[in-house]
Amino acid sequence: MSGLLNILNNGGSCGSGDSSSHACGSGGSCGSCHDDSSASRREFLAQASTMMLGGFSLSLLPMKPDGAGAGGSTEEVMYGFLVDTERCIGAGKCLTACRTENNVPEGYARTWVERFVHYKDGRVEVDLVPETGYEGSGVPEIDPETVDRAYFVPKLCNQCTDAPCNQVCPVHASFKSPEGVELVDPDTCIGCAYCVQACPYGVRFINPDTGNADKCTWCYHRIVKNEQPACVEACPVNARVFGRLDDPNSEIRQRLAKVPTSVLKEYLGTHPRLHYIGLPQEVT
């Protein structure tokens, strides 16, 4: 060890001391000052730090592969969600339920309901269901005579199997729980909003109260206690169905098996676990 340090010292003094006058190849007494005798202290330090940096980068290699240890548990419980657009009446019960359950600030939403109105003149207009429902909300009534067809589409987190929001998080604050629910680590999140932009369904937002990314978690704190998500509980017409995909007898499995369903933006390859019944083609 002391030998190494000696060399380091000698190399330094030789390079910096008299490198200009020291002719290489003269067989001088300085051991490290031979072919590369012109190496200055600065060059030596540069090369040395490059090596240390190389070593440092070694330490950044993953200790174990991502998801190690999760392999067995991921298959045990897997949640799924089914929305029946043919049943939704646009009462907005799910919206207030979600807001109070999850303490969502005014002006933001974890779930919302869109109304698509196809007019006879070819226009298609989309508006948002008011949280109080349309009764008394002040939203102008539409003359049914001018409308070809209209329907409601509830939206919430798709809990994608290949979630783009998860992939872009620079601090690993966005993660998928073993049950397949995309969650945010409240202490790690830095509120950079990268995930907000990455979500193709516009589900995420930055919560002004916490400064963190916020999103629909399918009421993770409820479903782990075998309760239904607040919006499912609140829906008066059972337009929202939540359950375990791993249980062959669950209502959601039965309905997924028997009724044709689709997902939003299938072409993106995100493989959502939120399924829709009666989703018209123009809904994205």
Place this chain on the structure above:
Amino acid sequence: MSGGLMFSRHTRHLWIAFFLIASGAAGGAFVRSQLVPSDFGELGPYRTVAIAKNAALPMVHQSDQTCIKCHTDVHEARAESPHQAVACRHCHGHGAQHVAEATRAAENPGSPITPAQEWDGSFGTSVDLFVTKDRATCLACHTSVVGMPESFRSINVAAHLEEQGAENVNAKDVCFECHDGHSPGL
């Protein structure tokens, strides 16, 4: 000075390189151990404790299954009714405090249960428990709106009240002249 060394010059260079790389790796490993939380990566690329943090959030809304444990009469009244799917909290509040009190009272008879209060008219209300006969709770769903499925029993309020000959069309409880909330007999 070269005479006293046990390595040739080239071997020494290799040792220097090895020493530098090893110290870089060791330093990096130390920094990493200080910065990366200990439970990071146990289940995946995240802190395991974050799951528990998400799961520990308070549950505000009580499920109907909780309510009908005690209110069995309501459960029976709703059993055959389309209102079976309507959550109790829509007309009675989310009831977190009520359930806590009732649970306590079941264990210690005589423990007080706060009686139901007046509804403040907001569906996002913070009133824990209320009993109301207010048309607003009915019309939130049953007012006919463009977009509703045809199978749903929606009404044009003014026309329906006139058709049924309601006495006071502006009364809060006008719907309850004919309909029971739990079993509306649609």
